[in-house]
Amino acid sequence: MNFAIETNHLSRIYKIRNNKKGNAKELVALQDVSLEVHPGELFGLLGPNGAGKTTLIKILTTLLAPTSGTAFVCGYDVVKEAHKIRPIINMVSGGESSGYGLLTVRENLWMFAQFYGLSSKEANQRILQLLEVVGLADRINTKSSDLSTGLRQKMNIVRGFLTDPQVLFLDEPTLGLDVSASRDVRRFIRQWLDEHPERTILLTTHYMAEAEELCDRVAIINQGRVLACDTPASLKHRLQRQAIYHLEISQVNHHYSDDLKTIQGVREFVLRPRDGYTVLELILDRDETLAAVVNSLTENQGRIINLQKREPTLEDVFVDLVGKSMEDVERGNNGVNHSES
């Protein structure tokens, strides 16, 4: 059986030239990625900024050559058969306002539909239909430069769906959108796939909830490596034996973090300073460990404002796999896997 997307030991290294010294640095953006996505799946790629998500999408959409390994879309090799892939895919990147600003929304979309060989009539019908779904129909004759960033992004999303691609690549489609626009977009994506069950979507995101809500299967990616790949439920199932707590505590001194590390049975934890208090997410091997955590808190002159036991989320799965929260990964040095050459 053919996969919609298949990669085998795919790697991508960027050479970054160091102008002054003349020696090149190598940055490993993807490392030994092997994935199989089935037709009809909404497959998620979840990882922090710099994880390599966009790099993978660029390779699959024939924009970038891999350094090693192979990749196939609908059975076609992305390097040797790019021309066979292009007619049957499409791509949308979030967080950017692309488009020919001097053309109207209709003209922008019409032109791209034409590139894919749609007849004018068919294109215009679909444009109207899709614009209605995303609530942009009343702006059809507006110059796209006059649209807000959010609306431009919606236009861009329509452009991706317009050509009815076999495989659609969505690179952080809700990045930069407000809450309600994001919800609209997610609903639209899910609905489209329900109506076209044989189509495939590869979606990248660094929003845990988005992956959890939308995706049939999720690959968790960090520093170019796929760490786990399964349904959201199965991923969370990995933590079923652990006890997961959400605490809000008063400000504590920074020794507390070191103390937590020494407590037996504290598997992972994340501290997030908030306004006037601190959030502590805990993954414990068993419930009994909580007592030791609370004791240590008291020793550090802290107190509990709020405490809750909760179900695992994909966030916890990430923390469990990486040892840090996604925010911490993004804040720290992203590309630690540098090597001189």
Added chain:
Amino acid sequence: MQTRKTDSLSVLWRSFRLATWLGWQIESNWADPFLFAVYSLIKPLSSAAILVIMYSVITQADFESPIFPYIYLGNAFYMYVGHVMTGISWAVIDDREHYKTMKYIYTAPVHFPSYLLGRGVARFIIASISVLVTITFGVLFLKISIDPSQVNWGFFLLTLLTGVAMLALMGLTLAGVMLLLVHHMFGVGEAVAGALYLFSGAIFPLEVLPAYLRPIGFLMPITYWLELLRRLLVGKVASSFPTLQSFSNLQLYLILVTLTLLFAMLSFFVFRLCEKRAKELGLIDTVTNY
């Protein structure tokens, strides 16, 4: 279910046609018709005026000399060089940096060279207006005598279009190079046009150049193209120049066609090479959110 044409010739034509449409939308999008006038009329006329003044100072206003129409027409037709090369190569920067659509164009079923060539058509049309205006001005006010009944218009048009095709292919090569440039450089097309100006016999015969630089001029198809265009318009006057005197019009045209075909092969090859390299380096769309 779907009505899609995918055979390659129709992809070629489709890419070219849509790019032409898009290029025209962009070029003719003058918020102000005044700008359009400056761009296509006043700018070429003022550069012609500078040339006329310089000529007049150097030769003590000897406008009767056959060298004057030679220079004037050479300069006028040379405007195509900058316009056509810029129109095509600039599309790379425009789509990549400005509209941020390059990756969507590139990943669409588009024949990329045809797309870029199409993006240059609008600039060709604007250049044609400029050239026409400049020559008309020369005929009306500067005693450049073109006798329309003596001109072989068919041959002239054929030569003009052959040369424009040659320029378009040079533009494609330049577009390939632009794909590899990380920092966008404004006016690369104009700069290349400026650099070749001296070697093309546009405003003086190649004999004026030091002997070791002349081969550049003789290798460039632009040289033969300009010479032939001038001869076809002002006949004998232009052939009083030494450079290509020994060639007949037909010979000049055959040289032009041969060099153009060589350039065609070379430029497609160079373009594909640059494209492949850009893909390896990750430069096709350098402005994505990484």
